[in-house]
Amino acid sequence: MNTSYNPMNRSILIINSAEPDILEFSTNIERILEKYEALSITIHYREAPLFDFSKISGVIISGSPQGNDIAETHQAHFQWLKDFQKPLIGICAGHHVLGCLFGAEYFYGKESESGLHSVEITSEDEIFRGLPTFLEVFQMHNDSISLPNNFIQLARSSACKNQAMRHVSKPLYTFQFHPEYLNHEIFSNFINIINNPKP
Numbered sequence: 001m002n003t004s005y006n007p008m009n010r011s012i013l014i015i016n017s018a019e020p021d022i023l024e025f026s027t028n029i030e031r032i033l034e035k036y037e038a039l040s041i042t043i044h045y046r047e048a049p050l051f052d053f054s055k056i057s058g059v060i061i062s063g064s065p066q067g068n069d070i071a072e073t074h075q076a077h078f079q080w081l082k083d084f085q086k087p088l089i090g091i092c093a094g095h096h097v098l099g100c101l102f103g104a105e106y107f108y109g110k111e112s113e114s115g116l117h118s119v120e121i122t123s124e125d126e127i128f129r130g131l132p133t134f135l136e137v138f139q140m141h142n143d144s145i146s147l148p149n150n151f152i153q154l155a156r157s158s159a160c161k162n163q164a165m166r167h168v169s170k171p172l173y174t175f176q177f178h179p180e181y182l183n184h185e186i187f188s189n190f191i192n193i194i195n196n197p198k199p
Contacts, residue, residue, distance in 0.1 A: 010039070010056075011039045011041050011057065012040045012041075012191075013043065013051070013053070013056040014033075015043060015048055015062065016062050017045050017061055017062045017074075018065060019064075020044055025180070029060055029062060029180050029187075030042060033187065035184070038187075038191050045070075045074060048077055053080070057086065057087070058088060058193075060089045060094075060190075061078075061088070061089070061091060061093070061098070062094065062180075063091045063093050064093040071093065071096035071100045071143070078101060079101070081101050087190065088172045089190055090174035090175070091175050091180065092175070092176060092177075092178060095145065099145040099151075102151065104148040105145065105146040106144075107144045107146070110143075111160035112144075113141060113157065113160060114139055115139060116136055116137070117137060117177070119157045119164070119177060120133060120156055121135060121154065123152055127154070127190060128186070131183070131185055135155070137163075137181075139157075144176060145176075146161075147165055151166065151167055152165060153165055162176060173190070
């Protein structure tokens with residue numbers, strides 16, 4: 001649900017990583033959050049540097065179309081990620097942006113995947129609660145990243161080593177695959193992480 005912010009709502013912020021006229025990625029996430037009765041607001045990535053993050057409970061950074069080199073060309077709009085402490089999910093382009101900000105190596109076209117693929121969950125984590133070790137996912141990427149320092153690998157595939165990761169001390173999660181297509185349980189688990197913060 002895309003709704004105006006109310007301090008009592010504890011809304012989740014969705015950041016659309018695509019250009020303003022491409023709403024497919026952020027709209028899919030809005031619908032999933034609405035299904036789980038979580039309120040959300042959506043902004044464009046260029047608005048993020050001036051956004052007051054104290055007014056939201058968590059962030060989801062959407063993907064963008066294949067070929068959009070978000071990780072390199074738009075990093076100036078995502079510098080706030082370096083100090084962000086609240087629960088966050090980065091999807092595809094969001095995975096690349098966050099990884100590169102934390103020192104990941106960027107791979108051009110070396111581990112590309114498209115369509116349905118299997119990934120293996122390599123580390124137990126609450127973000128994957130209730131999901132099998134081998135998970136069918138939807139992929140749509142040409143590029144990929146290495147695992148940066150201070151991150152734990154959570155999943156891999158036969159073609160792409162870093163399918164999911166989490167920061168060692170912050171609730172920052174990123175996914176190379178697109179959970180908004182097939183794996184909605186990840187969003188439910190993310191909401192639980194927001195609602196039950198660790199001390």
